[in-house]
Amino acid sequence: MLEGFIRRVRDINLRASRYMRTVMPDDNLAVRTRLAVMGGCPVEELIITRNTTESLDTVIGGFHWNAGDEAVMAQQDYGAMLDMFGLQAKRHGIVNRVVSLPMDPRSDDEIVRLYESAITPKTRLLMICHMVNITGQLLPVAKVAAMAHGHGVQVMVDGAHTFGQLEFAIPDLGADYFASSLHKWLGGPLGSGILWVRRDHIPELWPTFAELGIPDTDIRRLNHTGTQPVHTILAINDALDFHESIGIARKEARLRWLQRYWTDKVRVHPRIHLNTPSDPARTGAIANVGIRGLAPAALGDALFDRYKIWTVAIDGAGVRGVRVTPHLFTSTAELDALVVALKEIAA
Ligand SMILES: Cc1ncc(COP(=O)(O)O)c(C=O)c1O
Numbered sequence: 001m002l003e004g005f006i007r008r009v010r011d012i013n014l015r016a017s018r019y020m021r022t023v024m025p026d027d028n029l030a031v032r033t034r035l036a037v038m039g040g041c042p043v044e045e046l047i048i049t050r051n052t053t054e055s056l057d058t059v060i061g062g063f064h065w066n067a068g069d070e071a072v073m074a075q076q077d078y079g080a081m082l083d084m085f086g087l088q089a090k091r092h093g094i095v096n097r098v099v100s101l102p103m104d105p106r107s108d109d110e111i112v113r114l115y116e117s118a119i120t121p122k123t124r125l126l127m128i129c130h131m132v133n134i135t136g137q138l139l140p141v142a143k144v145a146a147m148a149h150g151h152g153v154q155v156m157v158d159g160a161h162t163f164g165q166l167e168f169a170i171p172d173l174g175a176d177y178f179a180s181s182l183h184k185w186l187g188g189p190l191g192s193g194i195l196w197v198r199r200d201h202i203p204e205l206w207p208t209f210a211e212l213g214i215p216d217t218d219i220r221r222l223n224h225t226g227t228q229p230v231h232t233i234l235a236i237n238d239a240l241d242f243h244e245s246i247g248i249a250r251k252e253a254r255l256r257w258l259q260r261y262w263t264d265k266v267r268v269h270p271r272i273h274l275n276t277p278s279d280p281a282r283t284g285a286i287a288n289v290g291i292r293g294l295a296p297a298a299l300g301d302a303l304f305d306r307y308k309i310w311t312v313a314i315d316g317a318g319v320r321g322v323r324v325t326p327h328l329f330t331s332t333a334e335l336d337a338l339v340v341a342l343k344e345i346a347a
Helices: 002-022 024-039 052-062 079-092 108-117 141-150 199-204 230-246 248-266 296-307 332-346
Strands: 046-049 070-074 095-099 123-129 154-158 177-181 193-197 272-274 287-291 312-316 319-324
Touching (some): 002 230, 024 193, 046 052, 052 154, 123 141
Parallel strands (some): 154 177
Antiparallel strands (some): 272 287, 312 319
16 A cells, blocks of 8 residues: 555656546545445545545535534544534524433434434434544444434534455444544545535535535535645555455455454453443454553553554543554464453553
8 A cells, every 4th residue: 555655646747737637536436426325325425535634624614604503413522523513502692512422322212312302303413433533432323313303403523443354235224424533443644535415415514615617516626725745545445455355345344353252351350341332333453452540641651662562542521541552464363462461451
């Protein structure tokens, strides 16, 4: 992937302006088309962005908000999007209603009712994570979307951690908007992402940057960000080649297996606690672990300083622990080392 990226940087810089004005639009469409095939959606509903933040903020900032309109989200959502909704509150006077997700719900219905409890006649948009990044919890997005639509509320899915990790078709989530970053689970170049907008909503959003020559029904009107690092877009092809050579079903199976491999070994330890659902159906590759009486930052430091294991300390939204994120290349020997480290620190 990296070699492909570097080769494309050289190539694009050599071909320069002529490439940009002649070949680039077709190349861009070809990458979009491959991503749309992967997402199981029409290419007319998908654009390439820089990341999930740009994609979701395009929707949040492009919504026709009126003072008093309401939005629903969760405390465990990603901070950048919560901030973007906060900005709309300052700018347009919208009201944000924030629920807090239970770690081990008894059923999908418990999650659906939780989101429903925050909906009022003024609610216009509901944001939901497909997978919560701080805990690895998978949410029943399709059921929440069906409930929200029953109240006339549009649904925007933060799929930063699921596109390329789990097998699903974007339209099957039943939502109105979906976004992901390709530099996470697809292994794409840094600064590549997607935004999917259900066809009938494309004319409804205000673009962040104007390009008035494009028809309101064309999703590319939401995508005018000036001259792009096209080598980044082209290198998505290399990531897709690798991804397709493995296949999403095998990738998902391995990533789920890696998580259970190490979490099962510490689950019953008296001083170690998992901040990740125990039901395998509610998780994927990501899990979060804490040690009783030890601050997450101290645990993260101990893992890195003493064992050279890199994790991310999470201390907020009811979650106290470090996030552990294996990828396809993570070995069982490395996970065994993590388990030993956790047990030694806990002792
Ligand atoms: C759930 C979730 N949403 C959004 C983002 C933002 O992703 P990006 O920085 O690629 O825009 C992240 C990043 O980790 C995330 O975990």
